[in-house]
Amino acid sequence: MKDFENFIANRNSKEAESPEQTAGRRPGIDIGDPNCPRCGGIGFVGRDVPIDDPDFGKMEICTCRLAEVIASQRDELFSLSNLSALSGLTFASFKPRGRVGLGSFQADSLEQAFNSSQNFAGSLTGWLLLTGTYGSGKTHLAAAIANQAVGMGISTLFLTVPDLLDWLRFSYSNTSDTSFEDRITQIRSIPLLIMDDFGTQNTTQWAQEKLFQIINHRYINKLPTVITSNQALTDFEPRIRSRLQDPDLVTHVEILAPDFRNPTDDIGHPELSSLNHHSKQTFGSFSFRKNERLEPDDSQSLLEAFEIAKKFAESPQGWLVFYGPYGCGKTHLAAAIGNYQAGLGYPPLFVGVPDLLDYLRAAFSPNSSTTLDRRFYEIRSTRLLILDDIGTESATPWAREKLYQLINHRYNAELPTVMTTASEPSRLDQRIFSRMSDKRLCKLVLMSAPTFTGEG
DSSP, rough: HHHHHHHHHHHHHHHHOOHHTTTOOOTOOOOOOOOOOTTTTTEEOOOOOOOTSSSOOOOOEOOHHHHHHHHHHHHHHHHTTTTTTTOOOSTTTTTTTOOOTHHHHHHHHHHHHHHHHHHHHHOOEEEEEEEEEETSHHHHHHHHHHHHHHHHHHEEEEEEEHHHHHHHHHEEEEOSOHHHHHHHHHHHOSEEEEEEEEEEEEOOOHHHHHHOEEEEEHTTTTOOEEEEEESOOOGGEEEEHHTTTTTEEEEEEOOOOOOSSSSGGGOTTTOOOOGGTTOOOOOOOOOTTSSSSSHHHHHHHHHHHHHHHHHHHSOHHHHHHEESSSTTHHHHHHHHHHHHHTTTTTEEEEEEHHHHHHHHHTSSSSSSSSOOHHHHHHHTOOOEEESSTTOOOOOOHHHHHHHHHHHHHHHHOOOOOOEEEEOGGGGHHHHHHHHOOOTEEEEEEEEEOOOOOOOO
């Protein structure tokens, strides 16, 4: 009994109480209602189970102080989640269609994420996975879910994954008042867990294992969970990815909108785009080479390619692939599309594929102003991407894989894309060619005219 009283005394020393709460209590003993017929003010009662039950002799919180304990835990979680700093991030303050000037496909993805988040917050069933580039609105929507849930009295834990792991590590220290086992149990079993910035954590074996334990427990028990990430689903650890790909439990929404805080990220990409070097290549300056003795079919291919390019420039949708000999005018028409869109106030990202891969490689440098992940997201999610000279890049496995990831992402998201190649499309990476072969999305345009010489 003496040990139990010491335990209660320690609990009293940690809990700040008002005079109303302490009135009538016995110092060092009472932390419950002194008039409670169950515990007599102690705040704990023995579990009512048979003597051979494993829980016999264990104490549980008395009902007289259960509401107080729950409220205290909720306040602790609210403070830990730093939701007071995110109190302005609500559904009411979110712009479902984003900022002015977004393409329809970008605004649509943002609105879908908004609707899915609202539905999740209303039902709190299943999982919600929000992916997209930095500043696209993922954290705002996740915080809006958390704020609504807390407002309804639901215990919620909102943490960035690096902070979550630090919280677990801190439980090993001598200054922590919670054991590691208690802490990870709290995270695994919290009624609503929101993990922000998944994928930015230190990927040590310990971190990966703890994250898997948390996710696997919540997956098995189907506990409401929200995850946001800047990574593609294919970049997740395989065991975690397999759970996030369960369509019966997980709703995955990819936000295609650019960084809301830095709209210039999607306005031309001046540090990446070489469109300014092609400023003279417009539809008005395109030559049909009537002074050359072209074969009729070659002349017709130029005319048809011109009309297709002009129509695409007016309303970029789907994919357009120009292929033919070097110097036949492919790059001119691709640049003309870019210059036309730039004239409307929507400069695309125009880049040669070898240069693009160099930009990605440069992101590995310690002196780089951006990370590879951020650079890759900027490129693959841009409003209109024009890839010049695909097929001339270095054929290293890394280059092939990155180019495929880029093109596959834009294929799945059906993002407007223009490509030029001097290769027969069927000779490209077969994975890329299979995407180009989808006539529902992609139009292959042969420009059979020979190399332009400028001579009559």
